[in-house]
Amino acid sequence: MALMPQSFRTRLVVLCGGLGLLIGLPAYLYIDHVYAQRLLEDRGEALHEQAVAVAAVIAENLNERRREVELLARTPLFRKAPLDSVEFQPSLERLQKSYPAYSWIGLTDVDGVVRASTGGLLMGADVSQRPWFTGGQKGPHLGDVHDALLLSRLLRPEPDGAPIRFIDFSVPVFDDSGRLRGVLGAHAHWRWAGEVLQVLKSRDTDRGGLEYLIVNRQGRVIHPERDAMPLSLAERLRTQPVVIDRWGGQTEYVTTLAPVRDIVPEAPLGWQVVVRQPLHTVIADVAELRHAVLLFSLMAGLTLCLLAWWAAGRLSTPLEHLALQARRIEQGDESAELAITGSTREVVHLGEALRSMAATLIHRREALEASNHALEARVEERTAELARLNDELREQARRDVLTGLPNRLAANERLREEFVRMKRMRTAYAVLVLDIDYFKRINDTHGHPAGDAVLRHVSGVLRGALRESDFVARFGGEEFLILLPATPLNDAVAVGEKVRCAVESSPTAAVGAVTLSIGLAMADPTHQDEDVAVRAADALLYQAKSAGRNRLIGPKAA
Numbered sequence: 001m002a003l004m005p006q007s008f009r010t011r012l013v014v015l016c017g018g019l020g021l022l023i024g025l026p027a028y029l030y031i032d033h034v035y036a037q038r039l040l041e042d043r044g045e046a047l048h049e050q051a052v053a054v055a056a057v058i059a060e061n062l063n064e065r066r067r068e069v070e071l072l073a074r075t076p077l078f079r080k081a082p083l084d085s086v087e088f089q090p091s092l093e094r095l096q097k098s099y100p101a102y103s104w105i106g107l108t109d110v111d112g113v114v115r116a117s118t119g120g121l122l123m124g125a126d127v128s129q130r131p132w133f134t135g136g137q138k139g140p141h142l143g144d145v146h147d148a149l150l151l152s153r154l155l156r157p158e159p160d161g162a163p164i165r166f167i168d169f170s171v172p173v174f175d176d177s178g179r180l181r182g183v184l185g186a187h188a189h190w191r192w193a194g195e196v197l198q199v200l201k202s203r204d205t206d207r208g209g210l211e212y213l214i215v216n217r218q219g220r221v222i223h224p225e226r227d228a229m230p231l232s233l234a235e236r237l238r239t240q241p242v243v244i245d246r247w248g249g250q251t252e253y254v255t256t257l258a259p260v261r262d263i264v265p266e267a268p269l270g271w272q273v274v275v276r277q278p279l280h281t282v283i284a285d286v287a288e289l290r291h292a293v294l295l296f297s298l299m300a301g302l303t304l305c306l307l308a309w310w311a312a313g314r315l316s317t318p319l320e321h322l323a324l325q326a327r328r329i330e331q332g333d334e335s336a337e338l339a340i341t342g343s344t345r346e347v348v349h350l351g352e353a354l355r356s357m358a359a360t361l362i363h364r365r366e367a368l369e370a371s372n373h374a375l376e377a378r379v380e381e382r383t384a385e386l387a388r389l390n391d392e393l394r395e396q397a398r399r400d401v402l403t404g405l406p407n408r409l410a411a412n413e414r415l416r417e418e419f420v421r422m423k424r425m426r427t428a429y430a431v432l433v434l435d436i437d438y439f440k441r442i443n444d445t446h447g448h449p450a451g452d453a454v455l456r457h458v459s460g461v462l463r464g465a466l467r468e469s470d471f472v473a474r475f476g477g478e479e480f481l482i483l484l485p486a487t488p489l490n491d492a493v494a495v496g497e498k499v500r501c502a503v504e505s506s507p508t509a510a511v512g513a514v515t516l517s518i519g520l521a522m523a524d525p526t527h528q529d530e531d532v533a534v535r536a537a538d539a540l541l542y543q544a545k546s547a548g549r550n551r552l553i554g555p556k557a558a
């Protein structure tokens, strides 16, 4: 799968190309194998028919020559006139003119001496040993191709210097009583065969490498001049009408043959017409068709691919557009347009669905954002409320419920702060520990509520007698602590006395006047911690109690 191209367009093009190949290849193979075979068979048959036709034409032509010579021999001139008559030569030359292939026509006497001839050639020559004479004495004679002997010196030589070759037609010449007078013989130039075949060939429309050959009884190719036909080929042609053979060379030929009918059964020639054509020209049609199919397949495939490319583009472009717009919306660009027009119905539907989905998502996101804002505001509000409640709690934790004064926890924190500041600023502070005298008795005599009222009263007096910057706390039970920041001993004693007097001189409604015993100590930067001064003040308080109460004892007094 990883090797598969990713884009829809490429996939479709590859698919179409593959389909084209799938359709084109079998057609190509069919033409290559089946059609080629069939064409070869048809062509073989056609070649064979041509061979038969050519053989028939050659036989007919030979027959005509034989008949011409025969008819001439039967004319009154040849039957009756004395052999030295001057009439013979014009008669012979008329026949020669009627058929240009005749090279020489002559009349011999019974002894084989030439008595009349065309052009007067070989007059008086003795041809009694020549086959045409000996054969012609017995009856019509047809002699196979042979080189000219006597005439070769008398006739115009061949342009290429090749020996002149003839075939011979000869018939006996009888007088009216049927006695042999001589032999009439005609030598037809062997180019005759070439001319006959050329005429036939020029009629043939398909001459691509087509060759007509004449093969004699011995298997020699006598026209055109060439080596013998391979024996193996001759052997195969005996059983098969058409054979594909190399003829001992490189080119393969489709070969077929037909026998030439023997027109003089007493002297059979045994010729055969062989027709052959190079295999590659025979199947050239197939090659052409193969190329055409290949070209057509390629063109069709290419067109299919281009169409697929175009069609895929028509489909994928709006999809890519939708994807791009969807990504823009995802990145917060709500102006991106998801509408698609002019595309396929499915893509338009997809665009509509995406647009609807995007609208829903945007709406939900806005709702979510609004809800988040509300939630954040509520959290802020709750946090502030919590902080306020914490402050309140912290305040309450440091305030005495009964008197409203700071409690012991607050006193300890303040002492710690003041001690730290003193260490840094080197400004001493005073600590006073105060206790209401005989408070137990008040409780016992007047009850707890009265005792509580006394505590609240004393608290109020203390608060009123002190400066805003001074610190007073209920330190425990009926005990109070006063911290006087940046206050020397003398001033602190004065403040203590003032407080003590203020309480003593302000009686309560329930129990009358109460007094205070006070221990006063100065905090010192040399102290280890803030408790040293408190413990010292506490100790002096007990001294004040012991000394009779309602008094202040400070360091000096101690």
Ligand SMILES: Nc1nc2c(ncn2[C@@H]2O[C@H](COP(=O)(O)OP(=O)(O)OP(=O)(O)O)[C@@H](O)[C@H]2O)c(=O)[nH]1
Pocket: 402, 435, 436, 437, 438, 439, 440, 441, 443, 447, 448, 449, 450, 451, 452, 455, 476, 477, 478, 545, 549
């Ligand atoms: N009504 C009331 N009484 C309290 C409160 N806190 C402590 N007390 C009482 O205060 C009394 C303190 O008595 P003690 O410590 O014996 O001292 P005292 O009676 O004042 O005697 P001296 O201190 O020696 O003068 C106890 O009876 C406590 O119960 C309070 O908040 N309200």
